[in-house]
Amino acid sequence: MAYELKVVIFAYTENNVHIHLKDRRKRAGYFEGENFSATMTGGLVQEYEHTVLPKISPQTTFFLVFLSVLLLNFSRSTDFEVHRNWLAITHSLPISEWYFEKTSEWTLDYPPLFAWFEYGLSHIAKYFDPKMLDVNRLNYASWETVYFQRFSVIFTDLVYAFGTWECCIYLMKSSVRKSSKWGSQWASPSAVLSLLLLGNAGLLMVDHIHFQYNGLLFGILLISLSKMLQDQYLSASFWFAVLLNLKHIFLYISPVYFVYLLRHYCYKQRYPGVPFKRWFIQSSCQLAKLGLTVGVVFLVSFGPFIVMGQLRQPALLKLYWAPKNPLHFVRCLVLCAFGSFMFGWHVHEKAVILMIVPLSLLAVVWKREAEVYLLLSTVGHYSLFPLLFTPFEIPIKVLLLLLHSLYAYISLSNLFHIPRKLSMVPFLSRVESLYLMGLLPLFLYENIFQSSLGFDKRYPFLPLMLTSAYCAIGITYCWLKYYLHFVTMSEVIHKRKAY
Template sequence: MFWCIVVLATCFKVLLIKSYHSTDFEVHRHWLALTHSLPWSSWYTDTTSEWTLDYPPFFAWYEWCLSLIAGFFDPNMLVLHKYGYLSEGTILFQRLSVIVSDFVLVYAVYVLSCYLTNHPVRKCSQYKARWKSPTTIFQVLVLANMGLLLVDHIHFQYNGILLGILLLSVSHILNGRHNWAAFWFIFLIHMKHIFIYMAPVFFIYLLRNHCIIYNGDSYRWLWRKVAILAAIVLAVTAVSCGPYVLAGQTTQLLSRLFPFKRGLTHAYWAPNIWAIYNFTDKILLFIALSLGYRMKFFLGQFTGGLVQDTVHVILPTITPRITLILTVLAITPCLVKLWKSAGNPLHFVRALVLCTSSAFLFGWHVHEKAILMIIIPHSLLAVIWRKEAEVFAFLSTVGHYSLLPLLFTPKEIFLKYLLFVLQTWYTVNHLRDLFHAQLLHRREILYLSGFAILSFYEVFGVYLLPFLKNYEFLHLMMTSVYCALGITYVYLKYYIAFLFSSAANKRVTF
């Protein structure tokens, strides 16, 4: 079953080679040319194009490795200039590079599948139909995930390899190989630094379960293990960033990796607290203007959807420091609970999901695609506990719907809705059959029915109400805010359940 899923998913990805691609396609094409044409010392200082390199050094070297093969498809794609470049060879190579890199995710899923199948308290032999087993459902939820198909294989990015490294690190945690878990996680951070949101969870878990022994009265430090973990982290960081530090480019590297001037929200508002905050500010502004108040403000279109257009006029302005404080406050109770839940690695996965959700909801300039960092790890828990499946069914539906506006061209409308319907149907029905229980409450079903209205508006709204052409980003704003309400609801529900769950719940049954 595993290899059938892999083959079918790969074949479908091949069918998407000719589909729409976003500006991220040209971004990565430019990075291929950049790393191929210039020495490493110029990668983070070059400004030939507006698509400057803003990923950590390991990903830059990954692009360099890809450039060694890209020339066989079309040497012109490796020419560095400020203009974009597109050809059949470029499309074929970049699409295939994502498909091939996804096999890192395939390997990680295989390792976690072995854990689910072989762990003494997780035997799956009771399921006569293999396609109904928890292991197979987990494989489908990850390897055929519609979010990854939309973001990586249509919109274009390399999330598959990154999430594969994350799941590989998680698998080492579950199997007690803590040094390897630390290695792959710090390696991942130097591939894409957004995963640093998860670092507190790894730090607390490894500190409590690897570096310290609690004998009932006091804690005893295992300094040899502490030294090994520290050496792993420092060695990987030195290999990645050391050359740039020695070259005197530390400040330049940090300015590329952490561009705080980009604004509170991305051009497409991620469905988080700040989407609700921005929307509230706009509504209050509209009310103030309707009441005759005069005020100076910079506002392009009321529903412009651009970072530069999102100016807080009524509500206080949010700074990076505020988002950092809110994120730290949000993850602290979760980390305290994780510390008290020593000995249960699956509580680690729970905490990972919650801390990532906290960063998604309260972080600075969060991208909508970051929802996959929550959904993919949570897929593992969804096939183990019924309560986790209830949360996952709702979160998966809302999170995946929030990604649909990424594809706005007419020829992709049917495809994206078809993938969403299939993903939702498979998730809800197979998890329901797995646990023999309804997963969604009536209030949740009522909320999800609102997606039908949003979808109808996107497809037919302009034809029924032509004046809506003047508000091209209105649907985008409505989707972001509506999905933000759903994600905030399920976040609070899950967080409360985690904090009040028994720390002694160490046995897992299906």
Template sequence: MNWLAITHSLPVSKWYHESTSEWTLDYPPLFAWFEYGLSHVAQHFDKKMLVVQNLGYASPATVLFQRLSVIATDVVFIYAVRECCRSVREEKGSKDLLVRPYFILAALLLWNYGLLIVDHIHFQYNGFLCGILLLSVARHLQGRHLEGAFLFAVLLNLKHIYLYIAPAYGIFLLRSYCFTKDNTDGSVRWSSLSLVRLIALGSIVISVCALSFGPFIAMGQLPQVLSRLFPFKRGLCHAYWAPNIWALYNVVDKALSVLGLRLKLLANLPKASMTGGLVQEFQHSVLPSVSPSATLICTLVSILPAVLSIWRCPRGARGFLRCLVVCALCSFMFGWHVHEKAILMAILPLSVLAVESREDAGIFLMLATTGHYSLFPLLFTATEMPTKVLLILLFTLYSFTSLKKLFRGFLLNTLEVTYLLGLIAVEIICEVVYPLLPWKQTLPFVTLLAKSVYCSLGVSYSFIRLYLSILRPTDKPKEL
């Protein structure tokens, strides 16, 4: 709501300088213009929500507007789902509509548990943004590459987190669109590069970026805008650790510090600051502290083999889509100050692959179940507990049963099933058993740590499986 007030009440020159609230405008300019447009509708509901100083203002009209605006912008997501379903490969099989790939895909996307709670309970506009991503993917699956590139350029200028999957787009479009033919030996030579296609592609990207950032460049405010987009002082981890490699790193550091102190092997340890949020400094106690540049290097190094694989061995738009999911997971695993909801950037595109490949379906079930459970702390009140539990159970049950029918068999092994059942045990211990223990008041964050670390294991396992699949010489054929 504060962004609505900033863009509506202040001149453009002050948008990225306003700091009345700690939640400053930290999205790219195109999203700021999106908020500006929404503010002109919001003023007809309650003008007080557009006053910058009214922090935390939540009148009934304001809440109504927020909910209606999310529902209205979800039209983009619904249209994108339709286009993705049209792009799914259909093979002869069951005539039952309920077990057809396109129907299952529509249900997995429209009924996605994570998106439901992030956008419609924990208020956000992620459906709108994910819709543009899926629509871009659908256009590439349909061979409409310039449209796909344009949509992704728009997406980047709406939310810069999608920079992490930009390498997949760049390498795929250069290799499979700009190079018009391969040589007989399979190598790529610059003589086969279509300058017309390269110029067309570059013009699209540059035009969108110029439209978005141009006014701020003209005002000499580009450094200020970039400082808001990349606030590295927020810390390595979010207040609740996203289930990635840094959560495991943090807990190992904590275990080593406790063990070292008890065994009197260590003394005078610095107090670790292991939460992000608005914390300005971060250091570990025993292990080396991680800097923003270190996370960037780790992310780029992890992404490199994936993008090289589609350069050396193009596998069409579906190879690109798998690479996109891998890049999204790389950023989630190794990125700086990762929010747990970023897992949706991998789960949603993976849904498209899940209805076409048995192996991808198994990975999807592991990643979606674990990733969605990791979002539980976003809804932390007792009244929300029945809703979030019921929604995740229904979505997970449908995912397992529908994909099992589609591929005619079990998709997970015993170890994987055992791990997923462990999520139930973790939830019971954290929400039922731990509150009864006497040290609950002195160690209130243990439950968050337990959920984060346990989910990190499942996300890491899914990441490794998916990564190995993209590095294989050929994709496995669809099994229906």
């Protein structure tokens, strides 16, 4: 019995290694083109040894940390008070009352792990100003409170920086995209990716000017993604389970995780010669391992319930049958987030970041996806504008969006060698460029003409409506375009580099 088990394990590991190698070869072969046969005969794939580690990544991290320190300001949004209230609730009340406390209208409505996170924070907060931990002090904001809360966001942002770093390392090592620019400090795909992710205008706006801990959450998402891409399924699912228990918005993308793990970690393709029974037992063991990991996390927290939009099904089906190509997983993730953003129930405008962040990963690899990314990130970040509405914040949001979009257009068109024309935005067609330019009159109307025409009294919500309608057009268009791209993507194409 013991012997047989050993054999099984041996066969399993050997199989795994074999698949791994074959996969490596296949991937590298496709990208290297003329070197294909050489690599096949040479056996092991040559890693790109001349690649420069994205040294700029730590420096850009510091840059953005201190940029957010600079932008640290005293205007307080509702979310600022929401989080202060949660600090107070978790600190001063017994656990049993956390979810029933209703002194403030901002009741605790994040999953338990986030409550634990706030609980942990509150134990640091008490050294700054214990008064902020009083449930009855609504809208309390001493300067210590402001500093503490703002700096807590800045510090937890380091998780995001770490996630970015992990993804960049993956991208660099995986040889998933061959580029003559790998040696360049500024223009290599991983350097571009690190700046696109770290400088994400949406996150800067929502976290540091408004107030939320999305940096922490998306950092964990990126860590989980990078683990997934490196085939470390258990730790990937662990991090994702943690994420789900921090904020339930990530349930939107959980179906992709579920299907992908089921197919590529648990019930893998059965190789000829492996008896069905053994295959099934092995697979079920894997499932049990996975279940245990996730279960432990959820045990700390609680059981989820899943709300799924119907339209995501084809994407999932395709994922189930698609051959193993890890970036395809990210693609499905984006589509799933799109699906729930378009058709989900009670969707926040902030959920648009959920598409933009994973799509950044693909944008530095495939040209078609860069096209969608550019349009989506510009429009999506613009759709976050209503969050920041005080006059002092208006220049900041405009400059942040401008900076991120300009950088994205410049660096990506440089990466894919897109010629620049004056009449058109690079990557975009004439209609798309026109649509993008339309954001300018929209912005001007919203901030200048609305009040000068005297509409602000009669139609106070007109600008908001216009913004969301206009952005909805763009986001729907991006979704359709991306969906079409995804569906028509043949197996050969999505494995090959796209230009």
